[in-house]
Every structure is written in C-alpha cells, then in structure tokens.
Amino acid sequence: ATPTPSTAVPPVPPVPPVPAGPADGPAPAALDNLSTEDRRFPPDPAMIAQANVGSDVYAWASADRPDFWADQARELLTWTRPFTEVLDWSEAPFVRWFADGRLNAAYNAVDRHVEAGHGERVALHFEGEPGDTRTLTYADLQREVSRAANAMASLGVGTGDRVAIYLPMIPEAVITMLACARLGAPHSVVFGGFSAEALHSRIVDAAATLVVTADGGYRKGTPSALKPAVDEALAKGAPSVEHVLVVRRTGQTVDWTPGRDVWWSDVVDAASERHTPVDVDAEHPLFILYTSGTTGRPKGILHTTGGYLTQAAFTHRAVFDLKPETDVYWCTADIGWITGHTYVVYGPLINGATQVIYEGTPDTPHRGRWWEIVQKYGVSILYTAPTAIRTCMKWGDDIPASFDLSSLRVLGSVGEPINPEAWMWYRRTIGGDRAPIVDTWWQTETGAIMISPLPGVTSTKPGSAQVPLPGIAADVVDDEAKSVPDGAGGYLVVREPWPAMLRGIWGDRERYKDTYWSRFPGLYFAGDGAKKDADGDIWLLGRVDDVMNVSGHRLSTTEIESALVSHPSVAEAAVVGASDDMTGQAVVAFVILRAEAAALDRPAEEVQEELRRHVAVAIGPIAKPRQVLVVPELPKTRSGKIMRRLLRDVAEHRTVGDATTLADSSVMDLIAAGLSAPP
Numbered sequence: 074a075t076p077t078p079s080t081a082v083p084p085v086p087p088v089p090p091v092p093a094g095p096a097d098g099p100a101p102a103a104l105d106n107l108s109t110e111d112r113r114f115p116p117d118p119a120m121i122a123q124a125n126v127g128s129d130v131y132a133w134a135s136a137d138r139p140d141f142w143a144d145q146a147r148e149l150l151t152w153t154r155p156f157t158e159v160l161d162w163s164e165a166p167f168v169r170w171f172a173d174g175r176l177n178a179a180y181n182a183v184d185r186h187v188e189a190g191h192g193e194r195v196a197l198h199f200e201g202e203p204g205d206t207r208t209l210t211y212a213d214l215q216r217e218v219s220r221a222a223n224a225m226a227s228l229g230v231g232t233g234d235r236v237a238i239y240l241p242m243i244p245e246a247v248i249t250m251l252a253c254a255r256l257g258a259p260h261s262v263v264f265g266g267f268s269a270e271a272l273h274s275r276i277v278d279a280a281a282t283l284v285v286t287a288d289g290g291y292r293k294g295t296p297s298a299l300k301p302a303v304d305e306a307l308a309k310g311a312p313s314v315e316h317v318l319v320v321r322r323t324g325q326t327v328d329w330t331p332g333r334d335v336w337w338s339d340v341v342d343a344a345s346e347r348h349t350p351v352d353v354d355a356e357h358p359l360f361i362l363y364t365s366g367t368t369g370r371p372k373g374i375l376h377t378t379g380g381y382l383t384q385a386a387f388t389h390r391a392v393f394d395l396k397p398e399t400d401v402y403w404c405t406a407d408i409g410w411i412t413g414h415t416y417v418v419y420g421p422l423i424n425g426a427t428q429v430i431y432e433g434t435p436d437t438p439h440r441g442r443w444w445e446i447v448q449k450y451g452v453s454i455l456y457t458a459p460t461a462i463r464t465c466m467k468w469g470d471d472i473p474a475s476f477d478l479s480s481l482r483v484l485g486s487v488g489e490p491i492n493p494e495a496w497m498w499y500r501r502t503i504g505g506d507r508a509p510i511v512d513t514w515w516q517t518e519t520g521a522i523m524i525s526p527l528p529g530v531t532s533t534k535p536g537s538a539q540v541p542l543p544g545i546a547a548d549v550v551d552d553e554a555k556s557v558p559d560g561a562g563g564y565l566v567v568r569e570p571w572p573a574m575l576r577g578i579w580g581d582r583e584r585y586k587d588t589y590w591s592r593f594p595g596l597y598f599a600g601d602g603a604k605k606d607a608d609g610d611i612w613l614l615g616r617v618d619d620v621m622n623v624s625g626h627r628l629s630t631t632e633i634e635s636a637l638v639s640h641p642s643v644a645e646a647a648v649v650g651a652s653d654d655m656t657g658q659a660v661v662a663f664v665i666l667r668a669e670a671a672a673l674d675r676p677a678e679e680v681q682e683e684l685r686r687h688v689a690v691a692i693g694p695i696a697k698p699r700q701v702l703v704v705p706e707l708p709k710t711r712s713g714k715i716m717r718r719l720l721r722d723v724a725e726h727r728t729v730g731d732a733t734t735l736a737d738s739s740v741m742d743l744i745a746a747g748l749s750a751p752p
C-alpha cells in the first residue's frame with residue numbers, strides 16, 4: 074500500500090469493498106498451481122545449531138500468547154517502570170499492551186548499549202550515493218541523538234508534539250527519528266519522493282509543529298532538491314508549523330524564511346551532547362506513518378511504544394537470526410516506509426546491530442553498486458524487496474558474480490509476493506545456494522513481521538511466507554469467516570491482537586474499525602488473499618482487489634506473473650483482470666523481455682503466442698492471458714509497487730487515471746507509445 078496525495082477536505086471513507094469469492098466452494102483449480110511447487114530447502118545443520126530461535130518456541134508461544142509477548146518485552150527491552158498489565162482487549166478492537174509500564178524508545182535503541190560497554194560498536198555504516206561515507210558508533214549515535222533532541226526542544230518541541238520528517242537516507246534521518254522518540258514527540262516520516270502536496274496533507278493531518286528536511290539528497294548521480302517541496306507545502310497553509318530544521322547535504326541553494334527556517338548545523342551541532350530521555354507510557358504514540366487505503370485518502374497509521382518495540386526487536390532477532398557482535402545487517406528500505414521504521418531504525422538498534430544504510434539507487438554509478446556495498450562491508454544479512462531482486466535478475470547474473478558475496482548468511486524479502494523464479498535466483502545468485510531466504514509478510518498496519526519462515530527452523534519453499542511467527546494468530550478464512558482447510562484459498566486474517574498492531578488511524582476512530590474489523594467481525598482483515606497448501610503453509614496471493622475472477626474461477630495475478638517470469642524470455646510481468654463481456658474478467662499481461670530475448674527481435678505476435686501458451690501449460694487454459702503486451706517498462710510507485718490500476722486502464726482501453734504517484738511519470742507514455750492498436 075502506497076500513500077497517495079490526499080485532498081484537504083477528506084470525504085467520508087466507505088468500507089473497502091471485498092469482492093465476493095466463490096462461497097464455500099472447493100479451492101479454485103487455478104490456485105492449485107502453487108502447491109505443485111515441490112522444491113524444499115531445509116536449514117543446514119550449522120544454521121540450526123546456532124539459531125537464535127528454535128522450533129520449540131511455537132509451542133511455548135501458542136500456549137499463552139500474551140504471556141509469551143510479556144516475556145519478550147521483559148527480555149528485549151529496558152523499562153523504567155516494569156509493567157504488571159499485559160494485554161487489555163476489553164475495548165476491542167482498540168488494544169493496550171503493557172499499559173502500566175514506562176520506557177523510552179531511544180534509550181533502548183542507543184544509550185543502554187553504550188551503558189553496557191558497546192559504545193565503540195558501529196551502529197551505522199553510511200554510504201552516500203556519491204561515495205562519501207560516515208561511520209557512527211553507538212557512542213556517536215548517543216551524542217548525535219542527544220544533541221538533536223536538545224536542539225528540537227529549543228525549537229519548542231515537547232512531549233506529544235508531532236514532528237514531520239522529510240529527509241534523504243542519511244544518518245540525520247535516523248538521528249531525527251530517535252531524537253523525536255527521546256522527547257516522546259511522535260514522528261511522521263514522509264518519503265522524500267513524495268510531492269509537496271502529499272507532504273502538505275500529511276503535515277496538516279498530524280498538525281506537526283516542526284518539519285525536519287535537507288537541502289536535498291543524491292539520486293541517480295545528481296542532487297535532488299527537497300527543501301523547495303517543504304516551502305511549497307507550507308505555502309499552502311500549515312499553521313501548526315513553527316520551524317523548519319534544514320540539514321545541509323548537497324549544498325544546493327535554498328530559499329530561506331527567516332525566523333522559521335533553521336540550519337541543522339547552527340542548532341544541533343551547537344547543542345549539548347547530554348540529554349535525559351523522557352519516560353513515556355507504553356501506549357504513548359511513537360509515530361504516525363501514512364499509507365494509502367482503498368479510498369485514495371491516506372491513513373495515518375498510529376503506532377505506540379512498548380508493544381511495537383517488543384515485536385520489532387523479537388522479529389528482527391528471530392527472523393534474521395541477528396548476532397549483534399558479528400553480523401553486518403543491511404535493509405535496503407527507505408525510512409519513509411514502515412520497513413525503514415521497523416527494520417532500519419527500531420528493530421536493529423534495539424538489538425544493538427551493526428548496519429549499513431545507503432542513500433542512493435542500486436544502479437548508481439553502476440549496476441553492481443549493491444553488491445559492491447555487500448562486499449565492502451561484509452554484509453551478512455540482506456533484507457530487500459522482490460521488485461529489486463527482479464530488477465537485478467534482469468540486469469544479468471554476471472554483475473553480482475563479479476563481487477564477493479560470501480559474507481551473506483540470511484536473505485530477506487518483503488513487500489509483495491516473491492515469485493518462485495525470483496526466489497530461486499535470489500537464493501542461487503545472491504545467496505550462493507547457502508543462505509536461507511525469509512519471505513516476510515506484514516504491513517504498515519501490523520508494524521512488524523507476522524508471517525515468515527525462521528532460518529534455523531523452517532524448510533523453505535520458493536514463493537511462500539509459510540508460517541505465522543510464534544505469538545501470531547494468522548489464519549486464512551472463507552467468506553463466512555471460517556478457517557479454510559489445507560489446500561484451500563481465502564482471505565488472510567489475524568485472530569488475536571499482537572503487540573505491534575496499529576492502535577488506530579490518526580484522528581479517525583471509526584475508519585479504523587470500518588477498514589480492518591468490519592469485514593469479519595472480531596478478526597483483523599488484512600486485505601490480502603491467501604491460500605494454505607497441503608502442509609498448511611500460507612501463500613500470499615496479493616491484495617484481494619488483485620485477485621481476478623475469470624469465468625467463475627478465481628485466478629491470482631501473482632500466480633500468472635510467476636508463470637510468465639518463469640519463461641526464459643521474461644524479466645518482469647504484471648497481470649491485471651480486465652472486464653470482459655464473456656468471462657467477467659480476462660487476464661491481460663504486461664511483460665518486459667530480458668535483454669537477450671529482446672535482442673532477438675522476434676515478431677511480437679510470435680512472442681505473445683508463446684507466452685500465452687506458456688501460461689496455459691504452467692497453470693491451465695483458464696489462466697491463459699487474453700492479451701500479452703510487451704512493454705519497455707512497468708508503472709511503479711516510488712516504493713516499487715506496480716500500479717495495476719493504470720495497467721487495467723490500458724487493458725480496458727480507458728483514459729489512464731491519476732499517475733501522480735508513479736516513480737517515473739513518463740512510463741505510461743512509453744507503454745502507450747509501444748502498444749499497437751488494441752486487438
């Protein structure tokens with residue numbers, strides 16, 4: 074889910090529509106294809122022997138989930154006042170965890186590691202896109218975060234005030250988030266790729282008093298300005314904002330509003346490096362993060378402190394098998410997304426990890442940049458997204474092959490279903506057929522990982538997130554909210570509250586209930602289709618609005634994309650369900666050919682027919698695309714999600730809708746120009 078620019082006057086959000094699936098019928102035949110995936114990769118004995126979490130944890134956790142999480146909360150966090158209450162679900166779906174406990178997030182992420190004698194351990198290896206680097210130890214981080222907290226306090230930020238953060242992936246982004254946490258001032262990070270309008274609506278919705286930004290950041294080899302978007306956003310009217318704190322990163326000239334704008338170097342560098350973290354209640358808001366809903370108006374997802382940090386720390390330690398003394402961890406996500414919050418800032422730092430952060434794009438100045446970074450820092454745990462994996466796959470095996478990737482021992486994937494071909498490529502080409510892959514399912518709303526294999530426990534299956542984590546009661550249900558049997562498909566739900574779950578939508582209690590808790594009363598509805606295979610393992614099938622119904626058969630876009638990408642000529646594929654008079658919906662596929670295949674310059678009809686046949690063979694004639702359109706690019710949001718809505722417009726010969734959230738707005742023109750008249 075990706076935030077979209079919102080309007081100033083919010084409409085009343087309707088309950089998101091859920092397409093009716095075949096009621097209580099047998100598993101749709103098309104879904105069976107995924108269970109023909111019979112490759113299994115058991116953990117190797119060395120991994121099992123040293124894993125942080127063993128198979129016994131599942132039984133322990135399911136015996137008493139709240140008790141399990143309470144143990145994790147005591148074990149993994151330092152509390153200034155220990156909690157005695159664990160779970161309060163009396164006002165469901167509003168939840169409270171560890172409510173009478175008190176703690177500070179930044180103290181847990183930074184200070185206590187210094188106090189424990191790990192001040193000289195590297196917290197951040199920063200790699201700027203132009204090649205500049207900075208290393209911050211935990212002791213450095215403590216000084217920087219304290220300075221920033223003092224400076225922000227001097228600019229009037231107090232406990233409970235909201236701070237908007239609009240920064241590139243530079244150390245100041247992490248420092249600012251932690252400085253907010255130190256003050257008990259909830260942050261609202263807005264991805265640096267968002268427009269002034271999107272930034273404006275988020276600043277106004279949260280009534281932020283401070284905006285922290287930079288002159289710009291480096292992207293694709295050039296300085297890319299940020300400050301002008303802040304100026305433009307504030308010019309639209311944002312009366313809550315008192316100051317704009319500006320980091321100098323690129324040296325670009327900036328417009329300046331005296332009295333309002335303040336240079337980071339003037340106030341932060343001059344501030345005292347001592348600051349006492351503010352104790353807050355476990356349920357004190359830690360941050361708001363906006364994400365899009367079905368209505369187009371972004372939702373401010375609210376996360377609080379104690380429960381969120383507990384699950385962030387536990388999952389980061391268990392899923393990535395983190396060994397803080399020896400691992401070098403790298404999550405490629407930007408802090409503008411939930412992945413950056415939980416698995417760049419809070420999870421790793423709470424656990425005392427050493428990590429890499431990288432400012433730029435994977436192909437600057439060359440397509441081996443990521444692998445060069447892995448080699449340079451000896452990265453041992455890599456966490457990235459399928460879209461990035463497929464892009465690297467498209468660029469060719471020779472690129473990663475020319476770097477030493479032998480330090481990698483755990484590979485993670487997140488954000489969308491990973492098709493088995495990309496999974497296998499990731500495993501072989503990046504992981505040397507050695508490192509386990511953890512395909513992690515979760516959402517902005519869940520706050521932390523919910524479904525994932527565990528590296529020393531699970532025999533992995535290419536393309537499946539497989540098992541709910543210990544302490545997580547995820548299930549797949551049918552239209553009547555009944556748990557489906559193994560082998561059947563339905564909707565992904567969560568049956569019991571979990572510590573990192575959203576506490577609501579900022580400023581809108583009802584929308585929270587309507588969006589997540591009304592489709593299946595008493596169950597959290599994630600919006601994803603899913604299926605259990607014969608072993609009971611969970612396969613994510615994409616958002617329910619991406620599940621097609623063709624002649625009464627349910628087909629997964631993911632599954633057909635997977636089939637297409639398994640063809641040697643195909644680099645990437647996106648499938649949409651286009652309305653069709655005969656069959657209800659019809660499958661339309663958009664594909665990017667691999668360079669080698671494109672170079673052959675075969676007639677388009679021949680390639681298209683071959684790919685249609687390929688899908689028919691892989692899944693069944695019912696899944697055969699009505700059309701296969703070869704395109705030069707796919708429309709993606711800045712977080713890398715394919716905007717199927719736009720492709721659906723093309724497939725249904727409509728005027729293409731709002732494309733403002735595309736990373737590259739010219740993509741739709743490219744696609745239109747490349748397509749011949751519709752058949």
Ligand code: WT7
Pocket residue numbers: 074075364411412486487488489490491512513514515516517518538599600601613614615616
């Ligand atoms: C949606 C949540 C969680 C951080 C990044 C995205 C999809 C996420 C997986 C996965 C299949 C996945 C779901 C989910 N998704 N991870 N491993 N397998 N689908 O966060 O923007 O809140 O999006 O991303 O559809 O609902 P988000």
